[in-house]
Amino acid sequence: MRLLSFEHGGRVSWGVIGERGGIIDLGALTGRRFPTLRSALEANAFNELTALASARNADLPVDDIRFLPVIPEPQKIFCVGLNYEAHRVEANRPKTGHPAIFVRTATSQVGHNENLVVPTESPSLDYEGELAIVIGKAGRRINESDAWSHIAGYAAYNDGSVREWQQHTTQWTSGKNFDATGAFGPWLVTRDEIEDGAELSLVTRLNGVEMQRATTHMMIFDIPSLISYASAFATLVPGDVILTGTPGGVGFKRQPPVFMRPGDLVEVEIERVGTLKNRVVAESINPTKVV
Structure with missing residues (x-):
């Protein structure tokens, strides 16, 4: 998977690059459970993320988002x-x-x-x-x-x-x-x-x-x-x-x-x-x- 953090329409989120291109907005899909990519890593949720990504089409074109650092606020x-x-x-x-x-x-x-x-x-x-x-x-x-x-x-x-x-x-x-x-x-x-x-x-x-x-x-x-x-x-x-x-x-x-x-x-x-x-x-x- 290719996971990223981004901003779209003033909203900060994170997601995955879909198999056909575009971004699947996993931040919107998982809501409070995994509000950031870092929180998803903390939960070791890769299997769930893979299943979510494989079942959806892209939500956003890559050209429509502003890329954030992969982990915007790492602890170290x-x-x-x-x-x-x-x-x-x-x-x-x-x-x-x-x-x-x-x-x-x-x-x-x-x-x-x-x-x-x-x-x-x-x-x-x-x-x-x-x-x-x-x-x-x-x-x-x-x-x-x-x-x-x-x-x-x-x-x-x-x-x-x-x-x-x-x-x-x-x-x-x-x-x-x-x-x-x-x-x-x-x-x-x-x-x-x-x-x-x-x-x-x-x-x-x-x-x-x-x-x-x-x-x-x-x-x-x-x-x-x-x-x-x-x-x-x-x-x-x-x-x-x-x-x-x-x-x-x-x-x-x-x-x-x-x-x-x-x-x-x-x-x-x-x-x-x-x-x-x-x-x-x-x-x-x-x-x-x-x-």
């Missing part, structure tokens, strides 16, 4: 840095025995076809195409051998980075959490659609030009080890997101550097998952507004 977004050797080398970072993990906030992300925003504080907004894992079953201190069973599915992510702010200190949080600088979508492809451990290609394009290309087998720390490591210090719950790292080819290490500029189109395509597309805009500030 864990990001893995330097998880591809080419990116570790280009970033001039030493090898480590453990994943480098930082966090993103929900307000830092937008959905498919929504605008990524270059903040007024810095023009250095860089792309980072990544495979996102969405957790479907809670767990703490998960063994690597059990890790696959805790996955609900996969999505594409652009872990946009404001490089100047990322380099202010050794901690990356500030450069990774400007509002609307990361993108998550278009949808969640459920785990049953992709064999555990399958090698998936990842490509990032900026204005149609290929900037990154790798496969998931090039990760330094694989998916089971990332889930096991993260769950050692935090209980993972349904809807949590783990970003598995970006390959080499990021913009700030190119000569000259290449950043996402207003008017650009950036795409993150992951084999068997989908293509996440976003336009880039400059932040609009109301000078009379006082916060």
Whole structure:
């Protein structure tokens, strides 16, 4: 299944892409039982969702909705840095025995076809195409051998980075959490659609030009080890997101550097998952507004 969160006519909902295209509005069908995709994951309702989807025609054309982040308000977004050797080398970072993990906030992300925003504080907004894992079953201190069973599915992510702010200190949080600088979508492809451990290609394009290309087998720390490591210090719950790292080819290490500029189109395509597309805009500030 391809599950997504969306807005239509001012109403926030979630659903599934039907076999003939279009969206089956599962939020409207399930009502208070499962008001969000996250709540459906918490209830492990995949069998019920499959039955509902197979019995209905689409309720909405895809072109009529506004895509939200796949999980609009995850409890946790864990990001893995330097998880591809080419990116570790280009970033001039030493090898480590453990994943480098930082966090993103929900307000830092937008959905498919929504605008990524270059903040007024810095023009250095860089792309980072990544495979996102969405957790479907809670767990703490998960063994690597059990890790696959805790996955609900996969999505594409652009872990946009404001490089100047990322380099202010050794901690990356500030450069990774400007509002609307990361993108998550278009949808969640459920785990049953992709064999555990399958090698998936990842490509990032900026204005149609290929900037990154790798496969998931090039990760330094694989998916089971990332889930096991993260769950050692935090209980993972349904809807949590783990970003598995970006390959080499990021913009700030190119000569000259290449950043996402207003008017650009950036795409993150992951084999068997989908293509996440976003336009880039400059932040609009109301000078009379006082916060």
